[in-house]
Amino acid sequence: QKEVEQDPGPLSVPEGAIVSLNCTYSNSAFQYFMWYRQYSRKGPELLMYTYSSGNKEDGRFTAQVDKSSKYISLFIRDSQPSDSATYVCAMTLTQGGSEKLVFGKGTKLTVNP
Amino acid sequence: GAVVSQHPSRVICKSGTSVKIECRSLDFQATTMFWYRQFPKQSLMLMATSNEGSKATYEQGVEKDKFLINHASLTLSTLTVTSAHPEDSSFYICSARDGHSAKNIQYFGAGTRLSVL
Numbered sequence: 001q002k003e004v005e006q007d008p009g010p011l012s013v014p015e016g017a018i019v020s021l022n023c024t025y026s027n028s029a030f031q032y033f034m035w036y037r038q039y040s041r042k043g044p045e046l047l048m049y050t051y052s053s054g055n056k057e058d059g060r061f062t063a064q065v066d067k068s069s070k071y072i073s074l075f076i077r078d079s080q081p082s083d084s085a086t087y088v089c090a091m092t093l094t095q096g097g098s099e100k101l102v103f104g105k106g107t108k109l110t111v112n113p
Numbered sequence: 114g115a116v117v118s119q120h121p122s123r124v125i126c127k128s129g130t131s132v133k134i135e136c137r138s139l140d141f142q143a144t145t146m147f148w149y150r151q152f153p154k155q156s157l158m159l160m161a162t163s164n165e166g167s168k169a170t171y172e173q174g175v176e177k178d179k180f181l182i183n184h185a186s187l188t189l190s191t192l193t194v195t196s197a198h199p200e201d202s203s204f205y206i207c208s209a210r211d212g213h214s215a216k217n218i219q220y221f222g223a224g225t226r227l228s229v230l
Contacts, residue, residue, distance in 0.1 A: 032217045043119065043206045043221040044157070051216075088156065092217045098170075099145070099210070101219055103156045 003027055006089055006104025015113050019076040023089035023104045026070065030091040030102075033065050035074045038086045038106065047087075048074065079111045116140055117209050119222025126197055127230055134192045134225045136207030144212030146190040147219060148182060151204040163190050165212075187212065197229045 006023045013019055021035075032051055036044035048063035050056045050072075056063045064073040072091075076083055089104040116139040126132050136146055144165050149157040161177075163169040163184035171177045179201075181193040190209075194201055204226050208219035 034218065036221070041204070041224070041226065043117075043208075043224040046115075046218065046220060049216065049218055092219075094217065098162070099217060101147075101159070105156045 004089065004091060004102050004104045007107055008105050010108040010110060012110045012112060013079055015079060015081060015111055017079050017111070019074075019079050019083070019109060019111075021074040021076075021087050021089075021107050021109070023072050024070055025072070025091060025102075027093065028067070028070065029093045029095070031094070032092045033063070033072050034090045034092075035061075035063055036088045036090060038088055040085075044088060079109075081111045081113045084110045115211065115218075115220045117143075117207065117220045117222040119207050119225055121225060122223060123226045123228075125228045125230065128198050129196055132194045132197055132227060134194075134205055134207070134227075136190045136192070136209065136222050138188045138209045138211075138220075141209075141211040142187040142213060143190075143209035144187065145210045146184055147208045147210075148180070148190075148192050149206045149208065151206060151224075157206060160192075194227065197227070199229045202227055202229045 004025045034049045035047045038044045050065050053067045060077045062075040086106040086108045088106040092101050118137045120135045146163050148160045160175045161169045161171045163182045169182035184190040206224040208221045
């Protein structure tokens with residue numbers, strides 16, 4: 001079982017739709033949970049980070065963490081064509097004094113005008 | 114805040130030459146920087162972790178003599194691809210962690226696309 005599982009999609013939605021992106025993980029020691037957005041041929045851009053279970057909202061984006069189910073989600077409301085990108089979940093843990101960042105494979109999202 | 118600048122964004126070089134990529138944290142001090150490699154439609158693969166003032170820690174399978182990493186200051190790390198060959202062509206991305214923050218978050222540069230002819 002992989003440490004972080006993310007459906008690679010692709011996911012195609014019409015403009016204005018609500019988008020739900022999800023990741024599951026197996027290691028309960030993960031501490032920080034992040035969502036990055038990566039446009040083609042660009043570096044990942046941090047969108048959201050959370051530490052505890054629950055919801056965190058920032059504009060049209062809501063990050064949700066459920067530690068009991070080892071499940072995280074990113075919701076995008078009123079999706080726009082400019083949201084078309086690959087969304088990557090990531091989570092960190094510290095083991096033996098070293099930091100480890102584990103990525104999902106990314107979900108490619110296309111928002112059609 | 115938390116801006117990481119990576120330069121150059123694109124480089125084309127001849128086989129056998131060396132290429133240096135710079136990664137700078139612009140508005141924070143990065144005690145730890147990371148270098149990743151990404152192949153098309155693949156997730157990021159960690160190559161090495163560098164801590165300011167000490168030797169980099171390389172992931173298994175990454176040749177340290179091939180990929181030289183220097184982290185001489187709290188705001189600058191460099192990756193030098195030595196004697197580059199076509200198989201080294203890839204997208205290289207750096208990230209940095211704010212040494213003054215308790216948040217274990219990495220901020221990424223825009224990446225460098227290396228093409229070796």
